[in-house]
Amino acid sequence: MATTMLVNVTEEIITGLVGFYLRGVEYQTFCHCEHCETKIIAAVLNELPSYYVTNEADRNEAFAKLNTEDQVERMNRTIIHAIHTIGQKPNHQ
Numbered sequence: 001m002a003t004t005m006l007v008n009v010t011e012e013i014i015t016g017l018v019g020f021y022l023r024g025v026e027y028q029t030f031c032h033c034e035h036c037e038t039k040i041i042a043a044v045l046n047e048l049p050s051y052y053v054t055n056e057a058d059r060n061e062a063f064a065k066l067n068t069e070d071q072v073e074r075m076n077r078t079i080i081h082a083i084h085t086i087g088q089k090p091n092h093q
């Protein structure tokens with residue numbers, strides 16, 4: 001029997017992308033402590049539809065479905081907006 005899982009593929013993709021953006025040259029002036037990074041991920045996930053799967057095959061299918069130009073554009077736009085909104089006024093010292 002295949003392993004059962006409960007995974008939000010949107011969350012997996014967004015977590016990876018946010019980490020990638022925050023470590024890039026373009027955003028080096030923004031705070032990327034764990035607190036801010038997690039807040040940015042949460043803000044993005046609240047804007048995008050979740051995509052839950054329960055097995056590896058569906059997960060691969062979900063990755064393929066979310067890897068279209070339109071979807072990637074939408075995710076990138078939402079992430080950049082969240083980085084600017086949260087990164088401009090970090091809620092800590």
Ligand SMILES: [Zn+2]
Pocket residue numbers: 031032033034035036037090092
């Ligand atoms: Zn921070």
